[in-house]
Amino acid sequence: MKRLLIAILLLSSFAAAAPRPNIIVILADDMGFSDLGCYGGEIQTPNLDKLAAEGMRFSQFYNCALCGPSRAALMTGLHPHQVGMTQWTGLLTNNCVTMFEVLKRADYTTCAVGRLDMLTAEDWHDPQNLSHHVDRYFGTTGHQGPGNYFANTRNTAFYRDGKPYTIPDGGYKTDLITDFTIEFLQQRDQAKPFLLYMSHYAPHWPLHAKEADIAKYRKLYRDLGWDAAREQRLKRLVESGILPADTKLSPREARAAAWSEAEHLDWEAERMAVFAAQIDSLDQSVGRVMEAVRDTNTLVFFLSDNGASDKAVGQLDKPGQTWRVDGKSTRVGNKPDIMPGPGDTFVTAGPAWSNVSNSPFRLHKQSNHEGGISSPLIAWWPGVVPAGKISPEVSHITDITATVFDVTGQTYPSAFDNRVVAPLAGKSLLPVLKGGTRDGHESLCWATSGCKAVRVGDWKLVALPGKPWELYDLKMDRTELNDLAPQQPERVAAMAKVFEAWQKK
Template sequence: MATKPNIVLILNDDMGFSDLGCYGGEVETPNLDRLAKGGVRFSQFYNTARCSPSRASLLTGLHPHQTSIGVLTYNMGPEGYAGNLNDRCVTIPEVLKGSGYRSYLSGKWHVANNLTQPTDSWPLQRGFDAFYGTIIGAGSFYDPNTLTRGNENIEHEAREPGFFYTDAISDNAVEFIRQHRREHADKPFFQYVAYTAPHWPLHAHDEDIAKYKGRFDKGWDKLREERLERLVASGILDKAWPLTDRDPTQPAWTQARHKEWLLRCMEVYAAQIDRMDQGIGRILRTLEEEGQLDNTLVIFLSDNGACAEDIPDDLTVDELVNKLMIAKEHTRTGEPVQFGNDPGVMPGPENTYQSYG
């Protein structure tokens, strides 16, 4: 690279490493597979077990407790658990600014505990030159809470026909790159792309879900065995390493109830990753069109690996909507949202709000 490289850092949410095609998974991820083939696949990479601490460490290079993000963005009292990115750390964009970089964020923030008013812990106040995304950590893909541009709430934009948050994150990342090349072509850029997919709720486009119909019908026991075989064959895992035990809270697939619903959950989850990969493809094409792909370092990772966290049964709709601010009671057209993992309700559409089972 003859000049300072651009940096595109892509982070997704609650995805297991072996879900990707290039790590032995069943999901079609041709764009990430392309990056893996032409780059390096990590096999000893560590993150934290929760979302916000991983993000805080990634942004600052510090242990998460040093940033005050010990768990999530709730103030739990002690300084290490204040839940708000503190003023005793510096972020990637703050550091890069001194080297002439401009920085952009498209997607999820989730390292600030004030969700409605700009604070010193919001993206623009922590070094980013432009921001589009959500301050909160989760929510509807059709109508997300805390949707923000800069420091301004723009939740009304999600009510436009066809809005889907994964697509919006990709589209805004593309536009940030194009705008940078139009207005600041003499400077390198740092583009942070923080997808919420495939975090619940299980929302996806019908056409993406349809691609995976039947893909998981063998059930999780057989699928786990096949994934391990592919990981060993590709050199990611040592053949001497046995398959880990199944989650003790889950039955053998042959004994599982509500198989139709469980398979649908897997299909929607796969569709969420598929849609993200499509967006990554648009970002890579934009870099090519702008003549910047060969001068750009592209890094992809997940915040905390595969998630076994359901929406708690004892969490009320009022708490989801008004306290946690990660859901809305009605769709954009006024239809009631059906909350909870009811096997009689298939996940995917806007009027559902379900987790993994």
């Protein structure tokens, strides 16, 4: 009996001392719902496809439609308007705490690469403040405009562990931040768990990529075009079980001609070839990182901050001052005489190809229709997350934060230093990751760039800036084609009240 008691006590102590997992969060920038192979895309993403096959994909995961709001929500677990983040970038208010701040004090080694937005509620533009909470970091600490994949620009401050950094000749940002990540993984204290945040620049414009990656896609998109690409993506999404069989394809983007009638097809195909190359390079990065952590106790999340962008950019060089620090001029514009790819150009994918990336949904980044807020989410944690499962759980980017706190054993604080912290908005996904269920959100709301939306159950109310509410039954109409608002004014009014109450939080 005594031996049995000792054995039970030993087992209990071992269970209590179970090692805390490493956490890796990989965030793509401006990547659409169906750009990955494992989400119906034709882009070659074997490493992310493998991650999905060994882990879990989510079919109804939402971000916040825009880079700043999504990053604020991811770092804090609060809704963007609660922490003052209503624009594409900015500083957090004093009523929150970030996962870096909490896990650093919980004796996690912390590392961040790429876009270093909102890692702390202190002024994160200042590298000294980042150093309080992030052990290793490499990337940009705030933007006054877009960056360049091949060169330093005047409106982005680049740092490596607190010291100014210049992109070397031949350097490419996706490769550089991956090299730094591998260095961190090799040099870290193996006795301590780590939090790694890879906030990729890709595939956000400008369309910059390496020639070897672009070459894989030129003929593909010249032959395929945007109409066939959208149709084939939906077909694969249905075949894979991510979307139901009766899902209808949203109409072609209104600003795009039929591919058979479009002009400058070589240039148009090159735009998407470069965009695909950026995602291809990102996938290569994921492969290198996964090779370094494959046999460790690590939870990995992969997601995107918003849907693909339909926007263009104006002139960057100014009289007497180039956009690039090295003095080289930049050719800017979505014009057929500017072929995208090299670092002396600035071209964007445009609405027709953004429409492909967000297939089969409507609209683009910044909108609160499904094309703006629907994101892939892949979760990987061998031995915990069942392989190959697709979860229909309606989930939100704030849930990632809540899950990180849950699996690392951290209680979300009500106060941090001199801050009074607002209650956590996200809900842990751990029960879902284990193959079970959870008590989900009663409602989810969005407010981005004048757009607004609220989802309650399968019903979604959504509006464009200055436009009336539209109402959709997402169980029957995920692509938001049949507006039921005129037939159901009572439901519209009730859901609008839910949105108004959320806005006041």
